Each structure stands twice: as C-alpha cells, then as structure tokens.
Amino acid sequence: MSAAEPWSQSGAPLTIREADAGELAGAVTAALAVGARYLTAAAADERAVGGGFRLDHVFRFPDRPGLDVLRVRLPADRPEYPSLTPVLPAVHWDEREAQDLFGITPLGHPDPRRLVLPDDWPAGLHPLRKDVPWNVHPPCAAEPGWAPRLAGGEGVVFMPVGPVHAGIIESGHFAFSLMGETILHLDVRLFQKHRGVEKILEGRPWADAGDAVERTCAACSASHQAAWCEAVEQLVDWELPARGVYLRTILLECERLYNHLNDIAAIPAGTGFAVAAMEGSVLKEQMLRLQGAAFGHRYLFGTIRPGGVVRDLPTDDIAELRRRLARLRVRLGRLAQRMLRHPGFVDRLQGAGVLSRRTALDLGAVGPSARASAVAQDLRVDRPYLAYRAFAPMVVTEQAGDVGARLRLRFREAEVSFELLDRLLHGLPPGPCRREAPGGAERAEGLGIGCNESPRGANVHYVQLRAGRIERYRIRTASFANWPLLMEAVPGNLIGDFPLINKSFELCYACCDR
Amino acid sequence: MRNDGPRNILRRSLQVRHVDAGSCNGCESELAAITGPVYDAQRYGLDIVASPRHADVLTVSGPVTRQMAEALGRTHAAVGQPRLVVSVGDCAAGRCPFRGSYAAGEGVAAVLPVDAHIPGCPPAPAEIVQHLRALMRGPGPGQTAGQRG
Ligand code: SF4
Numbered sequence: 001m002s003a004a005e006p007w008s009q010s011g012a013p014l015t016i017r018e019a020d021a022g023e024l025a026g027a028v029t030a031a032l033a034v035g036a037r038y039l040t041a042a043a044a045d046e047r048a049v050g051g052g053f054r055l056d057h058v059f060r061f062p063d064r065p066g067l068d069v070l071r072v073r074l075p076a077d078r079p080e081y082p083s084l085t086p087v088l089p090a091v092h093w094d095e096r097e098a099q100d101l102f103g104i105t106p107l108g109h110p111d112p113r114r115l116v117l118p119d120d121w122p123a124g125l126h127p128l129r130k131d132v133p134w135n136v137h138p139p140c141a142a143e144p145g146w147a148p149r150l151a152g153g154e155g156v157v158f159m160p161v162g163p164v165h166a167g168i169i170e171s172g173h174f175a176f177s178l179m180g181e182t183i184l185h186l187d188v189r190l191f192q193k194h195r196g197v198e199k200i201l202e203g204r205p206w207a208d209a210g211d212a213v214e215r216t217c218a219a220c221s222a223s224h225q226a227a228w229c230e231a232v233e234q235l236v237d238w239e240l241p242a243r244g245v246y247l248r249t250i251l252l253e254c255e256r257l258y259n260h261l262n263d264i265a266a267i268p269a270g271t272g273f274a275v276a277a278m279e280g281s282v283l284k285e286q287m288l289r290l291q292g293a294a295f296g297h298r299y300l301f302g303t304i305r306p307g308g309v310v311r312d313l314p315t316d317d318i319a320e321l322r323r324r325l326a327r328l329r330v331r332l333g334r335l336a337q338r339m340l341r342h343p344g345f346v347d348r349l350q351g352a353g354v355l356s357r358r359t360a361l362d363l364g365a366v367g368p369s370a371r372a373s374a375v376a377q378d379l380r381v382d383r384p385y386l387a388y389r390a391f392a393p394m395v396v397t398e399q400a401g402d403v404g405a406r407l408r409l410r411f412r413e414a415e416v417s418f419e420l421l422d423r424l425l426h427g428l429p430p431g432p433c434r435r436e437a438p439g440g441a442e443r444a445e446g447l448g449i450g451c452n453e454s455p456r457g458a459n460v461h462y463v464q465l466r467a468g469r470i471e472r473y474r475i476r477t478a479s480f481a482n483w484p485l486l487m488e489a490v491p492g493n494l495i496g497d498f499p500l501i502n503k504s505f506e507l508c509y510a511c512c513d514r
Numbered sequence: 515m516r517n518d519g520p521r522n523i524l525r526r527s528l529q530v531r532h533v534d535a536g537s538c539n540g541c542e543s544e545l546a547a548i549t550g551p552v553y554d555a556q557r558y559g560l561d562i563v564a565s566p567r568h569a570d571v572l573t574v575s576g577p578v579t580r581q582m583a584e585a586l587g588r589t590h591a592a593v594g595q596p597r598l599v600v601s602v603g604d605c606a607a608g609r610c611p612f613r614g615s616y617a618a619g620e621g622v623a624a625v626l627p628v629d630a631h632i633p634g635c636p637p638a639p640a641e642i643v644q645h646l647r648a649l650m651r652g653p654g655p656g657q658t659a660g661q662r663g
Contacts, residue, residue, distance in 0.1 A: 118581035166564035196615030218540030
C-alpha cells in the first residue's frame with residue numbers, strides 16, 4: 001500500500017493488496033474463511049495510462065476498522081480471469097456487469113448472459129471503456145442480446161410480465177415458468193432503466209457529482225449523497241463539524257423511516273387489506289411532508305454535501321419535529337397492532353416467499369431482507385459511521401425469512417429509528433453544520449470508498465479521483481445485491497402471491513439499474 | 515363516440531396509464547400518492563388504470579432509456595385514439611442529469627408527441643392532480659393541452 005492511499009472517515013486506511021488473476025479465488029476463499037464480508041467490486045480501464053484493466057474486490061474484515069481491497073490487473077489484450085462466482089456467489093451479477101461494460105470475461109461463469117446493456121446493444125462495444133465516448137449511440141444489433149432462462153418440462157407455461165406493469169411500479173421484466181399457478185422458476189430482466197450514471201460522472205470534478213448521485217434513486221437519495229460525501233471526505237481528510245455529523249445521521253434515519261413506512265403500507269396492499277394500506281400511506285405522506293418542511297425536499301435531494309449538510313435545522317423547528325415524530329410513532333404503533341393481530345392477514349404472510357438463512361448468507365443478502373432471515377448484519381453497527389458511533393442502534397432480526405418476518409422486522413426497525421431520531425434531535429450539538437474544504441481538496445487523488453446502511457442495506461460508492469476529477473465511480477446498491485434473492489424466494493409460491501413477495505423485499509429498480 | 519377529440523372525451527373522467535421510462539422513482543412515488551387517501555384523485559374522476567387499452571392519457575417519467583424506448587412506443591400505440599401524452603418531471607422534459615448518455619435518451623418529446631408537461635423534480639402529488647384536472651377541462655378549439663400551459 002502506498003503512502004498516498006486514502007483514509008476512511010473512521011480514520012482507518014484502505015489496505016490495497018495485489019494478486020494475480022490465478023490467485024484471486026484462493027485469496028477470496030481465505031478472506032471469507034476468517035469472516036470477511038464482501039462489499040463491492042469495481043473494474044477500471046487503465047489502458048490510457050499504460051496499463052490494462054484493473055479489477056478490485058472490496059472486503060471488510062471483522063477485526064479491522066478499515067476496508068481491504070483485493071486488486072487484480074488484467075492485460076489489455078486478454079482481459080479474462082477465472083470467475084469468482086463459484087467461491088463467492090454474491091459477485092455473480094458484478095461479474096456479468098463488468099463483462100458488459102468493460103469486456104472483462106469471467107471464465108466459467110455459470111450464467112454469462114448480458115445483464116446491464118440494452119437488448120439491442122451491439123456485441124463487443126463496452127461503454128465504460130475509456131475509448132468509448134459517453135454519448136455513443138450505436139445502431140441496433142440484429143439479434144436481441146438477452147433471452148430468458150425458463151424451466152423445461154411438460155405442461156410448463158411461460159408467463160412474461162413487464163417491463164410496463166399494471167400499477168405505478170418501476171419498469172422491469174419478469175419471466176415466470178409456471179406449473180398451473182405455482183411458480184417453478186423466475187428469471188428477471190432488469191436494467192430497463194439503465195441510464196449510464198457511472199459514465200456520466202466520469203471526468204467531473206468531485207464537487208459537481210451531487211445532482212447526478214442523488215438522482216440515482218429517490219428512495220435512497222440521502223444514502224447515495226452520504227456515500228459520495230464519505231468517499232470524498234476520506235480522500236481529502238475533511239473533518240465534519242459535530243452538528244453536521246448529527247444532521248447527516250438524522251437525514252439518513254428519516255430516509256429509513258419513510259421507506260419503512262412505504263414498505264409497511266405496500267404489504268397489506270398486496271393482500272387486499274385496504275384499510276391498513278391506506279393508513280400506512282397516510283403515515284408515509286406525513287413523513288414526506290415533515291421532510292419537505294424541515295429539510296427543504298420531500299425526498300431529501302440536495303441536503304447532504306461534502307463537509308456536512310446544506311441546511312441547518314433552526315432550534316424552534318427541532319421541538320416541533322420531535323413532537324410530530326412522536327405523534328407518528330404512536331400512530332404507527334396502533335397500525336402495527338391492527339395489522340399483526342389480524343389473523344386473516346397474518347395467515348397470508350406466513351410461509352410466503354421464504355428466504356432461508358443459508359441462501360441469504362450464500363448470496364450476500366443485505367439489509368432488512370438479510371435480517372428477516374436471521375442474518376444479523378448492519379453497517380451502522382458493524383462499521384459505525386457518523387453519529388452511529390455514539391448512538392449504536394439495536395440490530396433487529398427475525399427468524400422466519402418469510403413475508404411476515406420482513407413486515408415485523410420493518411415495524412421493529414421503525415421503532416428503533418424513532419427512538420434514535422429523538423435522541424439525535426435532543427442531543428444535537430451547537431455550531432456550524434458544514435465546514436469548508438481543506439486546502440488542496442480540488443486536486444484530490446486516489447481511491448475513496450463510502451458505504452452506509454441504506455433503508456435496503458449496504459450501499460457502497462467506490463470513487464477513484466485523478467487531479468480532482470472522477471476517474472471511475474461505481475455504485476453497488478442494496479437492491480443490486482438483493483434482487484437475486486427474489487429469484488430464490490419465489491419458486492414454489494403461487495403466482496398470485498408474487499406481488500406480495502416482491503413488495504416484501506421492496507427493491508429499487510433505479511438503484512440497481514443506475 | 516370516442517373520435518371527437520380530447521375536448522369532448524375528457525370532461526368528467528380521465529383514465530391514466532403510466533410508463534416509467536427511466537426515472538429515479540421519485541416521480542412514481544408522487545404519482546402513486548395521487549390515488550391514495552390524502553390526495554384521493556378519484557373524487558375528480560381521475561384514475562390510474564391497469565391497461566393502456568383503458569386509458570385516455572399516457573403519463574411518462576424519465577429521460578426514455580434506450581431499453582425502454584420500444585416498450586414505451588408500444589404502450590403508447592395501445593392507447594385508443596384520441597389520446598394525450600403527458601410528460602411528468604424534469605427528466606421527462608429533457609432536463610435529466612443523465613440526458614444523452616449512451617443509455618439515456620433526450621426526454622419524452624424526442625420519441626412521442628407530448629401534449630402537456632408537469633414540471634418538478636419530482637412534482638408534488640397536488641401539482642400532478644392539478645395539471646391532470648386542467649386537462650379534463652379540455653383545451654379550447656384549435657389548441658392542444660400543451661399550448662394552454
Ligand atoms: S424528474 Fe426528478 S424525481 Fe422525476 S425521475 Fe427525474 S430525477 Fe427523479
């Protein structure tokens with residue numbers, strides 16, 4: 001590791017270790033054996049600076065505060081390596097993505113189909129390579145670049161759904177193989193909303209990334225802003241004022257809360273329990289209004305910027321905010337009673353869309369979807385950041401891994417968030433909410449990694465700067481990590497329960513597709 | 515008869531089908547709220563319908579990604595005539611931070627005739643309802659809904 005390598009916000013350095021392509025699987029296996037947790041992977045094109053391609057895998061070890069980067073360099077003329085998926089199944093989509101965007105081949109990948117690029121994109125053109133312009137619009141390929149994987153057998157029916165859905169739902173395509181009403185197999189074709197976010201960011205000064213980063217996904221906007229800021233702040237040793245740290249944490253916790261309210265409302269909607277769905281959507285709307293009034297935007301766009309937060313919270317508003325949150329908390333408690341004591345409703349949730357603990361661990365599940373399958377992990381506690389260092393939240397888990405477990409988990413986590421928000425608002429320290437950049441920040445260099453626990457789980461931003469400009473930006477969101485779980489959780493369930501199961505995972509498409 | 519033009523068909527009821535053509539999900543979140551208990555757009559005769567075949571109006575959010583362009587075109591073609599297209603949110607109007615990238619388009623107007631636009635990032639539910647209700651009063655003779663602003 002060179003001396004110029006950066007520091008994380010927690011004051012611990014990134015450790016970069018180089019390996020040969022042939023040693024990669026062994027090094028990863030050894031890391032996993034001592035409890036390392038996989039966070040993200042990022043490919044980069046270094047041909048213009050005399051190299052080939054670079055492939056980083058980022059891990060967190062349980063006994064170290066910093067993050068470890070395992071780096072492999074691949075030759076420009078033959079960028080290939082033995083697929084890591086057999087030893088680390090969580091990377092299966094990362095590998096397919098790097099194959100699409102960089103032309104890096106994971107040899108022996110069990111499902112090397114196209115993942116990210118549009119169906120009509122010509123083969124052999126990899127838009128994140130540096131010699132491909134950001135605005136390239138190649139002519140359509142003759143053959144579609146993607147075909148569904150279906151279950152075979154007599155009487156099996158194929159049912160394609162989407163990308164346009166019946167409700168107001170993001171665009172995505174589902175390919176069901178059905179036997180009668182039972183789902184045998186599900187394949188998904190996401191990335192309908194792929195917008196080239198990462199390419200758009202390249203070449204920009206780090207300070208100009210905010211408008212694009214926060215619009216990666218509205219539902220996780222504060223989490224995206226915070227991850228971008230953390231990456232930049234660690235690169236330039238930017239210390240935040242205490243009030244900025246608290247306010248940023250408050251924004252992140254508000255985001256979790258309104259998302260949990262949204263998801264709590266969506267589950268009864270999936271069973272036809274209208275009263276509960278309506279009450280849940282009222283609570284979500286109240287939370288959005290509260291955010292609009294307190295922070296200037298219902299979805300928290302434009303609130304978090306490097307150095308702190310954009311807008312301070314006036315003292316008078318704090319008391320009012322605490323009162324409004326307290327009222328919401330009481331109402332949510334009543335809704336929880338009404339929903340969880342309704343036998344017909346609870347019956348629908350029980351045993352639906354079960355994700356086993358084993359599968360959750362194998363596929364690298366994150367967030368509520370992992371915790372509802374008895375996997376106790378939460379970056380707020382596992383790698384404390386911001387005010388979570390002083391206010392460690394309780395990590396809630398459920399055992400059953402079904403729709404009911406994911407619903408109960410969100411009720412319990414919302415309770416924890418209410419408690420946390422009240423303590424943060426009560427203890428908000430005085431002083432400025434943002435600090436100026438340290439000298440030389442505009443020429444910052446190196447790799448910064450920002451990560452936090454978004455409402456859906458780990459959200460990791462990998463930011464490589466050169467002379468103050470973004471060289472490579474990769475965003476690995478919780479939804480990207482968790483979409484493959486859905487494919488494991490639905491077989492054996494009735495097709496009519498699919499919307500309910502899907503809602504219980506409540507994954508973002510925009511976050512995943514970028 | 516349904517071929518009298520929007521002015522005559524959209525007086526008391528407006529059936530809306532939505533297509534997400536690459537949004538950040540902010541516009542969808544606000545659109546979904548309009549039929550909820552707080553904004554309750556059904557009381558004005560407005561509703562979100564499950565099929566484009568039931569719709570008078572197609573709302574579209576996002577810059578129109580390369581992958582969604584075909585599905586958007588086919589959904590539009592499935593809406594019976596006469597039909598209106600309303601772009602929702604700044605991205606759909608071509609003011610998207612990802613506009614013009616290899617995967618994102620230039621906005622809805624680049625691929626479909628747009629009759630009206632609802633500005634905002636995202637537009638609040640009350641604004642969406644207000645704009646859609648303005649369509650229901652119908653444009654005057656010789657005008658499109660878009661020209662009335
Ligand atoms: S207009 Fe704003 S809220 Fe709507 S899709 Fe675009 S970025 Fe998201």
